[in-house]
Structures are given as structure tokens and as C-alpha cells.
Amino acid sequence: MKTVSLIIDGKKLTAPKGERVLWAALDNDIYIPHLCAHHDNSAPDASCRLCWVEIENKSQPVTACTETVAEGMVVNTRGEAAIRLARTALELLLASNAVDCANCAKSGNCELQKIAAHLKVNLKTRRFRKILRDLPVDTSSPLFTYDPNKCVLCGQCIWVCRKQLGIGALGFAHRGFNRRMTTFNDQPIGQSACAECRECVNICPTGALCFK
Numbered sequence: 001m002k003t004v005s006l007i008i009d010g011k012k013l014t015a016p017k018g019e020r021v022l023w024a025a026l027d028n029d030i031y032i033p034h035l036c037a038h039h040d041n042s043a044p045d046a047s048c049r050l051c052w053v054e055i056e057n058k059s060q061p062v063t064a065c066t067e068t069v070a071e072g073m074v075v076n077t078r079g080e081a082a083i084r085l086a087r088t089a090l091e092l093l094l095a096s097n098a099v100d101c102a103n104c105a106k107s108g109n110c111e112l113q114k115i116a117a118h119l120k121v122n123l124k125t126r127r128f129r130k131i132l133r134d135l136p137v138d139t140s141s142p143l144f145t146y147d148p149n150k151c152v153l154c155g156q157c158i159w160v161c162r163k164q165l166g167i168g169a170l171g172f173a174h175r176g177f178n179r180r181m182t183t184f185n186d187q188p189i190g191q192s193a194c195a196e197c198r199e200c201v202n203i204c205p206t207g208a209l210c211f212k
């Protein structure tokens with residue numbers, strides 16, 4: 001396998017040619033916040049806008065999940081501009097998220113909590129006006145619940161259901177603020193094409209999909 005040498009946060013490392021900066025960093029214990037990327041997904045949506053990094057000789061920060069490693073590349077995951085962009089993305093996300101850690105089964109094992117701690121952002125931030133979606137919780141599956149108010153729209157459940165397993169029970173509906181993960185024809189999950197494999201629950205980074 002061909003590799004390239006690069007530096008991330010002052011650490012010299014090698015990564016497979018063609019690898020994305022995000023995975024090169026994570027594989028070397030350098031954390032970069034991310035919600036929408038998965039190592040097995042070669043075409044990430046790059047929709048969460050949390051994985052900003054700065055690269056020497058580039059005038060603007062770039063998203064680490066889409067940027068390919070290059071020989072001699074110098075990456076800074078803690079640059080001021082990158083952190084500012086990531087914080088803004090997180091605070092916008094939190095402005096429409098229920099954030100109910102005290103009553104959430106995923107508390108302590110939630111990627112949103114981890115990212116907030118890393119970026120030093122209060123989960124109850126008031127930087128942007130809070131507008132909650134107040135959507136009903138879907139309890140129709142015998143195995144798990146789906147709370148769209150805690151969904152971060154990362155698309156991981158949709159990807160694993162469709163691309164990895166070929167089921168396609170889940171998808172996005174609507175646009176903008178009304179965008180949400182749902183089933184075909186907006187059926188309750190328990191009455192949809194869901195095969196109850198539970199992979200969507202395993203991959204969900206927040207408390208949106210939780211085992212009963």
C-alpha cells in the first residue's frame with residue numbers, strides 16, 4: 001500500500017495515499033469533531049461542518065472529511081479560524097436540538113457531548129435563539145425509539161440502512177429547518193420496511209435512536 005507522510009498538530013505520521021485527513025488524524029489519536037462522516041463511506045455528505053482544519057498554504061480552512069492527504073502536508077486542527085467555524089456549526093445545531101442529557105439514555109456515550117467538550121461549547125449555549133421542532137417521538141418499533149428532536153441530521157442511519165445493508169427504510173424528508181430523518185411515506189418505523197437489524201441505532205451518534 002502506498003503511503004504519504006504528513007504532519008498533523010506537529011505530529012509526523014504516515015497515511016495511506018488517498019486517505020482523508022479526518023481518518024489520518026483519528027487513526028493517530030488526534031481528535032477532530034465529526035458527525036456526518038464514516039470511514040467506510042467514500043462520499044461523505046460533509047453536511048455537519050464540524051471537521052474544519054487549517055492546512056499550510058491554504059487561505060481558508062477545509063473540511064477534514066473531504067480533504068485528501070498529500071505528501072508533506074501540514075495540518076492544524078486547532079487553528080483559530082477552524083475552531084471558530086466548528087463552534088458556530090455546533091451552536092447552530094444545538095439551537096434546534098432538544099439537548100436533554102439528564103433524561104437521555106445515550107448520555108455519557110453521546111458524540112454531541114464529546115464535541116461540545118472538545119470545542120469548549122456549553123450544550124445549553126444561548127448564542128443563537130433556540131427554536132425547537134417539537135416533533136412526536138416514534139415508539140412504534142419493538143426494539144428502539146426514534147426522537148427526531150435529538151437528531152443531528154448526520155445521515156449515518158440512512159447511509160447504513162441503504163448503502164451498507166441495502167434496505168433503504170430510512171431517508172431524509174423536507175428541507176431547511178423542517179428537514180428530518182423519516183421513513184417512506186412518513187410511516188412509523190414499526191410499520192415501515194425496517195428489518196429491525198438495529199444498525200441504525202448502533203451508528204446513531206446521539207440519543208435520537210435509542211434501544212428500548
Ligand code: FES
Nearest residue numbers: 034046048049065
Ligand atoms: S464530518 Fe466533515 S462535514 Fe461532517
